[in-house]
Amino acid sequence: MKIKFVSLVSIVCLGVASIVMKADTLTLNNGTNDPLGGSVQIYPYSFQLNTSAGTSTVNLMCLNYNREITSGESWSVTEESIPTGNTVIDRDYRADAILYSEILHxxxxVSASEIQYAEWSIFDPANLVGNxxxxxxARILATDALFEASNQQLINSGYFNQFTLYIPSNDTSSGPQEFIGTATTPEPSSLMLFGSGLIGMAGMLRRRLVRS
Incomplete structure (x- = not known):
């Protein structure tokens, strides 16, 4: 079992729209073998999450294709809310959240494998060439998620408040992957938007597939 001990750097955010952050520890229990084949595992990844409030088991979705972790491995993470800014990486994290909502239902x-590969293509498209x-x-899913991630009405609605990013302290190509999951206590209004968003995305995907 490989364990990494990483010092946690405190980050102070100043400004009107700060991102919520909490420092925790993730330990990988196991991933899920892809029923369509391949040597990698897909959602759900089962983790033991250790926080100041206690320990729980959570299922998370992997955001990075080109990094590796092993069962039993632990690392320090920062829990962050989905950014609502206008940068490319802000948009990409919102697309990740949309695809995560797709894989839940x-x-x-559409298979979980296709949604997982769409997710990986957001940050690591070059690594999936020829796969x-x-x-x-999967390509349609990724394209549609990126398009919806720029929808200002969706951003302003609070839809993305229901998701949490788990960012490793060693967030480099040699470190663990980033993961996404459901926020501990999503707001009721966000849950309603969550359901309506799923219906809209599913309908859009079906139309795209029929036209193709």
Whole structure:
């Protein structure tokens, strides 16, 4: 079992719209073998999450294809809210959140594997070139998620408040992956938007597939 001990750097955010951050520890229990094949595991990844409030088991979605972790490995993470800014990386994290909502309730005819590969393509597209599992449907999912991530009405609605990013302290190509999950206590209004968002995304995907 490989364990990394990483010192946690305190970050102070100044400004009107600061990102919520909490320092915790993740320990990987196991991932899920891809039923479509391949040597990598896909959502859900089961973790033991250790916080100041106690320990719990959470299922998270992986955001990085080109990093590796092993069962039993632990690392320090910072819990962060989904950014609502206008930078490319802000948009990409929102696309990650949209795809995570898709994998919780996959549209008819869409596999968890396709959604996971769409997720990986947001940050690591070059690593998926020539990968047969990054298929046509996965490409549509990624394209649509990136488009919706720029929807200012969706951003302003509070929809993204229901998600949490788990960013490793060693957030480099040699460190653990970033993960996304559901916020501990999503607001009721966000839950309603969550459901309506899923319905809208599913309908949009079906229309795209039919036209293609």
């Amino acid at each position: 996959p549209p008819a005819g 047969s599992l990054f298929d046509f449907t």
